[in-house]
Amino acid sequence: MSENHNPKTSIVLFGATGDLAKRKLYPSIYNLYITGKLSEQFVVIGIARRPWDDQTLRDNVRKAIEEAHLPTDNIEQFCNHFFYLPFDVTDTKSYQRLNQRLQELETEFHIPGNRIYYMAMAPEFFGTIAIQLKNEGVTQSDGWNRLVIEKPFGHDLPSAQKLNNEIREAFTEDQIYRIDHYLGKEMVQNIEVIRFANAIFEPLWNNRHISNIQITSSEVLGVEDRGGYYETSGALRDMVQNHLLQMVLLLSMDPPIRLATDEVRSEKIKVLRAVRSISSEEADDYFIRGQYDAGTIQDHQVPGYRSEKNVNPESKTETFVSGKLMIDNHRWAGVPFYVRTGKRMAQKSTKIVVQFKDLPLNVYTQKNEKQDSSIHPNLLVIHIQPDEGITLILNGKKIGLLGETIPVKLDYSHTSVDGVNTPEAYERLIYDCMLGDATNFAHWDEVNLSWALIDPISEAWSDSNKDIAKYEAGTMGPIESERLLEKDGFKWWPLEKL
Numbered sequence: 001m002s003e004n005h006n007p008k009t010s011i012v013l014f015g016a017t018g019d020l021a022k023r024k025l026y027p028s029i030y031n032l033y034i035t036g037k038l039s040e041q042f043v044v045i046g047i048a049r050r051p052w053d054d055q056t057l058r059d060n061v062r063k064a065i066e067e068a069h070l071p072t073d074n075i076e077q078f079c080n081h082f083f084y085l086p087f088d089v090t091d092t093k094s095y096q097r098l099n100q101r102l103q104e105l106e107t108e109f110h111i112p113g114n115r116i117y118y119m120a121m122a123p124e125f126f127g128t129i130a131i132q133l134k135n136e137g138v139t140q141s142d143g144w145n146r147l148v149i150e151k152p153f154g155h156d157l158p159s160a161q162k163l164n165n166e167i168r169e170a171f172t173e174d175q176i177y178r179i180d181h182y183l184g185k186e187m188v189q190n191i192e193v194i195r196f197a198n199a200i201f202e203p204l205w206n207n208r209h210i211s212n213i214q215i216t217s218s219e220v221l222g223v224e225d226r227g228g229y230y231e232t233s234g235a236l237r238d239m240v241q242n243h244l245l246q247m248v249l250l251l252s253m254d255p256p257i258r259l260a261t262d263e264v265r266s267e268k269i270k271v272l273r274a275v276r277s278i279s280s281e282e283a284d285d286y287f288i289r290g291q292y293d294a295g296t297i298q299d300h301q302v303p304g305y306r307s308e309k310n311v312n313p314e315s316k317t318e319t320f321v322s323g324k325l326m327i328d329n330h331r332w333a334g335v336p337f338y339v340r341t342g343k344r345m346a347q348k349s350t351k352i353v354v355q356f357k358d359l360p361l362n363v364y365t366q367k368n369e370k371q372d373s374s375i376h377p378n379l380l381v382i383h384i385q386p387d388e389g390i391t392l393i394l395n396g397k398k399i400g401l402l403g404e405t406i407p408v409k410l411d412y413s414h415t416s417v418d419g420v421n422t423p424e425a426y427e428r429l430i431y432d433c434m435l436g437d438a439t440n441f442a443h444w445d446e447v448n449l450s451w452a453l454i455d456p457i458s459e460a461w462s463d464s465n466k467d468i469a470k471y472e473a474g475t476m477g478p479i480e481s482e483r484l485l486e487k488d489g490f491k492w493w494p495l496e497k498l
């Protein structure tokens, strides 16, 4: 592998004792190491408040990797690249110490001043940290400097703008990598390949042949111990503004002229500008919200949202959202993009269903019109998680019976065909950042426009006196979500059957 593909980098990890670092970041960096994508010339400086030392951090990194069930042969060697710095984000001396430590380690590990600052802590500190990094000269190294920002990027447009202005004081747009981990998922990245590398789909990818597109990201878990955070967020901000909208953009953008960062981003931004804005007055026509009540999941009784820890017993925070987006351009006019997400639903699943239009005249429907017609709309299903694959639903002949049809499934599953676990989203994204490839990160224009789209809906909901629709835990959301599609003559396809 060329030097370009084994970047020599220091990663400064703000939030090294946190949940994200433990569950996602350490295992991902380790995978990059054992698959040869990191040279030996790398260090991670873990930063947090606790008075840990290098050894405590290394013990925790080792534990995180063991818990992720990764092979541990190279773990000792790997952990020797980790260093810890107790830190107070508001104290300038902390940044001076960091700069000094970076310089020492860069000399020791022969790293040419390339620095990634990974913000894996509470977002209220992102702006302060960025500014202090600049003011104390940490970003004035000989190599490149990049800032990785976790979600949430603001909680509405004004707060996102404020945060952006703060980080832009210290970093240029092309140094900023806003993480949307859905963009690192194997099958989300596959959307572009399916669309742009297959002669059979691109000619049909428009309002003449597609009737609607459905995107679901459902979880079985409740808010767990994140009730405090969730109360200030809710499903619309936590999932729709970023992950679901990004999937809509990848499904709807025009083909980029090249697979270059700027070209892909410009197509995404162009289509985002065509998404119909929804005023607060119209919010209920396009979006519905729900909150889980007590119920049974996998034979276990689970409490309702309002009884969860750190949740207001009269909370109106939505744990479920279902909505319709219209894209007013030539390709998509008249085709609804339905999105749906929630906690405590019947299954954990992220799937995209592309429903094609019926033929103008189908001789098999005519023949069967007295019986219950068995003609099934053609569907392309993209399985994002936990399964990864593609299913195409066609109509075939029912064996032995002349003139009768039956839905036929053509299935491709990554795990069963390739027999390998695909890399974690974070693994790809950290590697992309090291290589300076920002294609799968959100540009400020995307964040800006997506908040502008979402804000009127959240404002309508926070101003509303109506009680929030309830759904029983273990179901696919409130009945209102079904009605949203019924109004247009559609239905949510049952995910377990696809």
Ligand code: NAD
Pocket: 014, 015, 016, 017, 018, 019, 020, 021, 047, 048, 049, 050, 087, 088, 089, 119, 120, 121, 122, 123, 150, 151, 152
């Ligand atoms: P966490 O509360 O588990 O960890 C926060 C970390 O920040 C800890 O290491 C803590 O010591 C450190 N910290 C807090 N205040 C500090 C201060 N004043 N000075 C120095 N260090 C300080 O949080 P988390 O779940 O790891 O999430 C971190 C970020 O990642 C958040 O922005 C969150 O929204 C985002 N995120 C988390 C997940 C996840 O799965 N946990 C997923 C997506 C995004």
